[in-house]
Amino acid sequence: MPDDVSALDLVLAGDPALFAIVQLALIVSLSAAFVAAAVGIPLGAWIALSSFRGRDAVIVLLNAMMGLPPVVVGLVVYLALSRSGPLGSWGILFTPQAMVIAQTILVTPIIAALSRQTIEDLWLEYRDELTALEIGPLRRVATLAWDARFSLITALLAGFGRAAAEVGAVIIVGGNIEGFTRTMTTAIALETSKGNLPLAIGLGVVLIVIVVIVNALAWAFRRAAERLAG
Amino acid sequence: MIRFEEVTVAVGNVTVLDRLTLAIAPGGPTVLIGPNGAGKTTVLRVAMGLLRPSAGRIEWHGEPRRAIVFQRPTMLRRSALANVRYASVGRDRTRELLELVGLAHVADRPARRLSSGEQQRLALARALARDPEVLFLDEPTASLDPGSTKAVEDVIRAIGARGIKVVMSTHDLGEARRLAAEVVLLHRGRIVEVAAAPGFFDAPGTAAARRFMAGELLL
Numbered sequence: 001m002p003d004d005v006s007a008l009d010l011v012l013a014g015d016p017a018l019f020a021i022v023q024l025a026l027i028v029s030l031s032a033a034f035v036a037a038a039v040g041i042p043l044g045a046w047i048a049l050s051s052f053r054g055r056d057a058v059i060v061l062l063n064a065m066m067g068l069p070p071v072v073v074g075l076v077v078y079l080a081l082s083r084s085g086p087l088g089s090w091g092i093l094f095t096p097q098a099m100v101i102a103q104t105i106l107v108t109p110i111i112a113a114l115s116r117q118t119i120e121d122l123w124l125e126y127r128d129e130l131t132a133l134e135i136g137p138l139r140r141v142a143t144l145a146w147d148a149r150f151s152l153i154t155a156l157l158a159g160f161g162r163a164a165a166e167v168g169a170v171i172i173v174g175g176n177i178e179g180f181t182r183t184m185t186t187a188i189a190l191e192t193s194k195g196n197l198p199l200a201i202g203l204g205v206v207l208i209v210i211v212v213i214v215n216a217l218a219w220a221f222r223r224a225a226e227r228l229a230g
Numbered sequence: 231m232i233r234f235e236e237v238t239v240a241v242g243n244v245t246v247l248d249r250l251t252l253a254i255a256p257g258g259p260t261v262l263i264g265p266n267g268a269g270k271t272t273v274l275r276v277a278m279g280l281l282r283p284s285a286g287r288i289e290w291h292g293e294p295r296r297a298i299v300f301q302r303p304t305m306l307r308r309s310a311l312a313n314v315r316y317a318s319v320g321r322d323r324t325r326e327l328l329e330l331v332g333l334a335h336v337a338d339r340p341a342r343r344l345s346s347g348e349q350q351r352l353a354l355a356r357a358l359a360r361d362p363e364v365l366f367l368d369e370p371t372a373s374l375d376p377g378s379t380k381a382v383e384d385v386i387r388a389i390g391a392r393g394i395k396v397v398m399s400t401h402d403l404g405e406a407r408r409l410a411a412e413v414v415l416l417h418r419g420r421i422v423e424v425a426a427a428p429g430f431f432d433a434p435g436t437a438a439a440r441r442f443m444a445g446e447l448l449l
Contacts, residue, residue, distance in 0.1 A: 129304040132278060132297065133317050133360065143316075147307040229307050229340055 017179070022210065025183035028096055028170070029163035032103030033111075037156050040108045044115025045141045048123055059116065065109035070102075074172030077102040081173065094175040099183070102169035107159040114155035119144045150222050157218050164211050184210075231256050231395060232277060232294075232364065237286035239272050239419075246272045248419040249286065254364075258411025259386065259396040261427075263403065265448050268416040270399035274298060274366040277397070297362035301369040303353035305341035310352050313341045317359040327355040331385050347378025354385050358394075365389060367398035371405060383409060403443070407431055415439050417448050 047058060079085050081093040081101075092098050122144050130140055145152065167185035174181035176190060184207040191200040232254040239247040247269045254260055254277075262270040275281040277288060278298045306313050310333055314324045328334045331351040336344060341352055350370060357365055370386065371379040386409060390396050400406055406413060410427040415438070423430065423439045434440045442448055 125304055126306075128280060128300060129306075131280060132300075133356075143306070229309075 018206075020179060021182055021184055021187055022206065024096060024181070025164065025185070025207070026210065028099045028103060028183060029160055031100045032107050032163045033156060033160040035100065035104045036107035036111050036159050037152075039104075040111030040159070041115045041145060041152060041155075042141070043108075044112040044117075045119045045145055047112075047116045048120035049137070049140060049144070059113075062109055062113045062116065066113050068106055068109065070106055070166045070168035071172065073105050074102055074169035077105065077169065077173045093173060094177060094181060096174070096181060098173040099170045099181060102173045103163040103166060106166060106169060107163050110162055111155050111159045114158060115145075115148075115152055118148045118151040118155065122148050150226055153218055153222050157215055160214065161211060164207070164214075231291050232397075233289045234273075234277075235287050235289065237276060237283045237288060239269075239276060239281060240284040246419050247276070247283070250419065250421060252414065252421060252424065254395070254397060256395050259390055259398060259409050260412045260414060261406045261410035262397070262399040262414045262416060263401070263406050263442075264416035264422070265442070266401065267418075269419040270416055271301075271368050272419075273416070274368050274397065274399060277364075278366055295361065295363040296366065297357035297360040297364075298366040299350070299353045299357050299368065299370055301372050303349060303356075305344070305349055305352065307342060308340070309338050310341045310344065310348075311337040313352060314355045314359050317356045319359070319361055323359065327358050330358070330388060331355045332381060345378070347374050347381055350374065350378070350382050351385055354382070354389070358389065362394060364395045364397060367396060369399055369401065371400070371402065379405070415442060417442075 047055070047062070077098065078093065080087045081090065081098055082088055083093075092101075123140075126144065126147070130143065135143065165185065167189055170181075170183055171186045171189060174183070174186065176182050176186040182190075184203055188200045188203045188207070191197075191203065234250050234252040237247055237250045238245065250269070250273070252273075262273060264270055272281065275298075276283055278296060279294070280298075306316060308316070311324055311328065314327055315322065318324060325334065325337070328337050331354050333344075333348060333351055333355065336348065341349065344352060354365075354367075354370075367386070371382050374382065383405065386396060386398070396409075398409070407427070410430075412424070413427050413430040414424050415422040415430075415434075415436075417438060422442075423434065423436045425435060429435075430439070431443070434443055438448060
């Protein structure tokens with residue numbers, strides 16, 4: 001990617017390097033958001049419907065983890081995946097897989113905490129009805145998760161937004177390698193450090209447009225599904 | 231069928247049901263009446279197993295097959311048909327039940343988009359999908375317009391005609407007259423009077439019942 005052109009020029013010219021960066025950023029962030037949803041939604045539902053000693057402390061901790069510092073997560077994942085770390089044998093440090101792992105750790109608490117709140121609120125509304133219908137625990141979780149699906153899309157979007165905007169963790173575990181692990185945010189950080197502000201700003205605008213498009217698509221899907229399901 | 235033996239329900243310092251003893255037998259609808267706070271809803275919730283008595287016990291003749299429709303039923307976020315199917319046990323009678331409550335034409339419509347009266351009838355169909363022997367109804371026509379009230383009452387009669395025991399609460403004496411085979415008057419968590427409906431409405435046996443029927447406040 002040449003330094004002396006604007007991001008708009010690159011977009012209009014269909015620059016393959018830029019599109020590779022955009023593609024990788026989307027793959028990493030969407031993968032992290034979906035893996036985090038697969039873990040976070042059931043976890044949130046379980047906490048919402050369970051009563052156990054220390055539940056309040058778990059909820060406070062989960063909520064606090066929504067603010068996990070990305071560089072700290074990046075450092076921990078780096079140490080775990082480095083050659084001498086416990087997961088060093090996987091050999092995935094400085095790969096997109098490592099970036100997905102780091103972002104999944106960042107995003108899971110967000111999706112779990114928002115899911116917990118959403119499902120707990122719905123449970124208050126459904127409790128008498130589901131109890132009277134003698135619905136068992138697993139079916140309760142499935143029912144609540146399904147009926148809260150439109151709100152859970154918002155939790156998923158919050159997680160995707162966090163992943164897409166994150167730079168600290170992916171730059172540590174990905175290494176910002178051109179053509180391999182460079183994403184929108186790491187490219188912006190690099191161009192800014194090189195003083196190439198017009199390109200950095202242009203890339204930032206492209207990133208924001210992508211996030212808005214993903215959210216708009218999710219919103220349109222949600223509205224259409226709500227019209228069908230009520 | 232169901233027997234309440236000295237059932238007491240206390241919430242904090244408030245006694246909601248006070249050593250209530252009542253036998254509910256098969257037959258036409260048993261209607262619980264009484265002023266607000268008399269304990270009508272609590273009787274239904276205790277019988278349904280949603281509330282545990284503080285003292286006393288409830289005996290069922292055989293395994294309880296019961297269902298309830300709440301005053302404001304919660305519709306699941308899916309179609310009317312899916313709401314009934316969700317509750318089904320045994321043979322799927324969803325279509326037949328929607329026909330019974332007059333909602334076959336809105337089977338595919340989102341349940342939450344139905345009117346209050348339609349939601350109440352859908353809740354009746356959903357409760358019937360549990361194949362109950364006893365159906366508890368908590369103020370089933372509260373806040374419904376006269377047309378919707380009539381539609382719900384017609385469904386309640388149809389349910390009774392199928393041999394399902396209906397036990398319902400209402401604050402509407404007109405509705406109690408229209409539906410009840412047996413009346414239970416409650417006040418402050420105690421039974422004031424239990425009587426067959428015609429006799430109760432023609433000549434209440436207690437002074438409190440006469441005052442209640444005359445529209446006086448029971449304090």
